[in-house]
Amino acid sequence: MRLLVLFLVCSIGLSYAADSYAQKAMISIDVHNQRVEDILKEIEAQSDFDFFFNNKHVDLNRRVSVSADKSNIFSVLKEIFAGTNVKYSVLDKKIILSVEAQSPQQEKKVTVSGTVLDTHGEPVIGASVLEKGVQGNGTITDIDGIFKLSVSSSKAQLDISYIGYQSQTVAVQVGKNLKIILQEDSKQLEEVVVVGYGTQSKKTLTGAVSMVNMGDVEMNTVPNVSRALAGKAAGFRVNQISAQPGGEAKFRIRGEASTGAGNDPLFVIDGFPVSSSGNLSSGNGYYESGNIDNVLESLNPDDIESMEVLKDAGATAIYGARANDGVILVTTKRGKSGRAEVNLKAKFGLNYFKNSYEFLDAGDYIYWMRMGYKNAYMGDMKHPDGSAVKAWSSLSSLTSATPYGTGNAYFASDGVTPLDGNKTSSAIWSTMKYTDNLAFLLDQGWQTMIDPIYGDKLIYKNTDIADFNVQTPAFSQDYNLSVSGGNEKGNYYAGLGYNKSDGTAYGNWYKRITFTFNADYKLKEWLTSSSSFNFADATWNGLPATQTAEANYFSRCLSLPPTFRGYNADGEMLLGPNSGDGNQQYNFDKFVRDQNTDKFTMNQSFTVNFMKGLSLKLGAIWYYQEEKDESFNKDYLSSPGNKVTSRSTSAYYDRTLDQTYNAVLNYNYQINKDHYLDAMAGFEYYDSYNKGFNASGSGAPTDDFMDLQYTSKEEGKRSIDSWHSRQRIMSFFGRVNYDYQSKYLLSLVLRKDGYSKLAKENRWGVFPGVSTGWVFSKEKFMANTSDILSFGKLRASFGLNGNVNKNFVGNYTVQGSYGSNTYNGATGFLLGSIPNPYLMWEKSRTFEIGLDLGFLENRINANLTYYNRLTSDKYANITVPSTSGVGSVVSNNGKFQNQGFEFELAFRIIDRKDWKWNLNWNGALNKNKVVALPDNGLERNRQDAYQVYTGYGDAKMWVGGYQEGQRPGDLYMFIADGIYKSQDEIPAGLIDITSGNNGSTGRPLYGGAEGYNKLSDSQKENALPIQPGDVKWKDVNGDGVIDNYDMVKVGNTVPKWTGGFNTTVSWKDLTLSARFDYALGFKAVDWKSMWIMACAQGTYNTIQETKDTWTPDNPNAKYPTYVWADQLGKRNYCRSSSMFVYNGNYLALRELSLTYRLPSIWVQKAKLSNVELSVTGQNLGYLTEAKHLFSPEKADNNGGYPLPRTVIFGINVSF
16 A cells, blocks of 8 residues: 555655746746736746735736746746745645735744654655645655745644645744654545445455456556456466467456356446457457457557456346356546646567477488388288288388478479479478489588488488468567546546557467547536547457468477478479468468457446435446458469469458446445445346348459459359347346444345346346455454554355356247258258247355455455355256257256355565565465256266276276266376386286277287287287387276276366466666466376377477387387377377376466666656656466476367567656
8 A cells, every 4th residue: 555655646746846847837928017917817828827815915016027038937936026025835836925924023934844754664755744824835745755844933833744644733843853753544545446336445345356456567568458467366367378469368257157168257347248258249259260359358458447356246246147257347547636647658579489399300300200100010010820910001101202201302304403392292392312413402401311211311401390380579569648637627538559469370460459538527516427438449360261270370380390391492482281281471462361340339427416425327338349351362372283263252240239228326324423324226228239241252253353242153152141139138236335333344235137038937037145244353352453463354245146158048049940951952941949948047156255354554464265156057958869850958957066265465575765575475276066967867967978997896987078076177097107118018918999089090909919819800900919119008907908997087177276476576766576377286188299299190290209209229218109190000199198197287477577767857857757668578487397288277288379478668658
């Protein structure tokens, strides 16, 4: 709190210094024989000064001559009132004129000086020091808290005051330097948080609310909101699961509340409810790459004042139907009374690609790929019965035109003409047998090596495919201009922002333009108008059009074999093997994309004050969103020598209009000094209408005709579709807060919602909430602990929330739907989904108990919370017989429990004049459990489960999928107990009949003749022997058979603990801040490394770990033998294996920022009020065992768009 006070002092308090504005304001005036009154009016016209005086004391008709050229006000006034007894005092922009009485009995003036300090001995800067009873005689304290003032007599008294402190009156002591200690005024310093449809003092808050102040130092340096929130609030987790600019982030409050999708919290932006983190409406909102248009990405962080996270039912029940998964309140900035302020911010960022894999260079790649082919070739190997073992590779590919084969060619058959890799596949790759006519290539950087298989001399070129497919550093720029101000009649804030961010994938970028205008104006003493207008325009270019997913781009495209030539003999860029996996720059200009979203929000309300404490607020919010996605594919090269000439084009348009109307009646009444009542009742109506269409066509005549009208009209070349939907919610709600002596607190909340998507009988839901608080630190029996315990509050809450999960309840779920099918030219209609008019709300019952503590004059603050949430009537798909024509029907059938513990700790470690150090730490323990599932007649009503051995003989149990009593996210894997180093270690009777993954053929494996003889004749035909270098899989029940029953639980992919901590250290004008977040108690699976080391795609590059695979020369290797296409062989890699399961714990250094505020004396000379310079590093690294995961935050990891390491340089200038 004292940091806040100091900030206010520095930015506002100093503006009250007499000399600050007076010295800067320059007056130019040249008058002769003019009336004093006219001259004063001229000065007021030139400046912001206002004169105050008594007409009886100042002769306004006196005529004087004044000549001043850019002089300060003191010089001008001295000339005007020379030779008179008029004196003047300058306070802020007010100039007080008075007359010094000429009484012979008047006591001689005295000068008094002193220092104003707070209770910690720190100077109070800008405190007001006024002589009591003498109008206009005063001053303010300087930066060291010191003041000096000439007073009328030695008997004078001084009134000392400052915002947030109790005022004092002290007697003058002549010749003695006064020392005044101001006490904090707790009533003024109470922190206020935003709650549903209002605000509340944090000290009297009974619900679980975490506040994120966007004014924090580290928040001022971020270009987007999502990444700024990680680790900032207990129980609130932000996973930036895509680093694509403007891409998807997943927000979770207190974990998952459902086994299905749809656990997103409700966002409320300046009173406007946003039902999904993915988009602001029921529109599509999807990027071409599959990423969701993140709602927070469309907000300018510089326009946001604060964000509150509402977690318990006592706090969220006021939002009823849509608040089942918590609420995030976003409040944008509004103007403050005082002089106008202009603020300009600029940031420039460098985004460095972070590749979690270290791929092999071309020489190592050729060696290991050729060895892998040899290892997969069984040669003349025989089974125990003398039959031949069927290999799954052919050595002929080692001499063909492949990335590792020697069948590639540089010249055509004439031996002179260079081949073009864009026309023939034999000139894509560089691996060839060395001949003398290729020697010239060595001068161009090509290299040679000895073939590990045949001993030939090979020539090759090493290419880093990242040079073609990755932008690093990618650049970002962010500019913000804001103007704010106000007076006693109203205030205003206007902000204009521009952000352009380039992704690390080639050609990927996102651009956002925002405008915000907020204004409040007192039309009458009893009537206030509040207006808001927000506009956001976003355009982007996603991943290249040939890409289907981010994981594909950052694994396949970056593992393109390094023997790729890159350029042909004429220096022209090559495509590579195909448009999907090759060089993404080659076809970039062939795919024309125009993707755009415009969002408008208008918010208008009027507040009528009927009487003290009674007001009515009438509000309307209109939100309009328009999305556009137009695309055209020119003729492009799909593979060497093959062009796609379909010239396809498509267009997608979607519009949404959301309207919210509400009326809120507020009443607060101080019954007496002990009893306080605050009541609210409201009505709200929400209407969302969405419509759109898409169309596609192909066969445009040339690349110059991109519109749909030019596509072919032949049958099957065009398609069109359209849609529209509407949903409405009507709500009645109320809240009553009761406060007795700010010690005993009670809050009652009730909301009734009616939702149009449910049938009439089940449309309405009632959601109550109650919370209580006891500020026990105010009890008399706690008086002796006040030196240690500054504040103590016990709180508890219970409530009910509702939910209509959009992933289950669509536009036709209740009514059912029909579709059409054409067969032999006849069109018929069939049932598309079974209606269920009995669907009801999902309901979540939440109980919570918490403790809020403050120690050592609130230098240490702690918030501890336990919660238990049970979701009932959970939506689930019930399987129905296939004879019905549909697969399932949505029903209310299931329960899901979510419970945990949270803590938030804040430490004000150092709080001195020059040095300040704050530390905040939060954490949350969360556990989920399936309580009940739809009754299907199976044990524990299991869904999608499978059996494994219990470890007790042949006894089995059902695991996986969803089951009653189970915690979602359990991992069952085959246990890799090491690697067989020799044939003697392999049990002769062992067989392996597992199925594997990645398209595995599931070939039976055997240990020796005994195992071979256990196989059936059909199994023997496809069998493979277990050899040294293969994985030693754990046989759980010891039956000599490795099968799918031998999988064992190795952990869970859902973190038990999540949280973060941040710290800020300041020395004078220099501030260093750091922000970390962490997750503990879970396992992470690296499926992508498994795929890479399995050589599952056959030709792609592999990683450095391949060098630590088993060979006769490396029997103690960490990994099994490297082979080509492991899924076709022994599945050493291609199975659910503990070998690639890691301790998922991580600590992320999310942000490190250094900010320097230029000395005020420099800034004032430049006629500015504040200048700050900053440098910030973001996503600087993870401390984790799971080093290959593109993001340790995504535990079940199959690759994706990695977050870049970012450096941001910023400047913040205020006028």
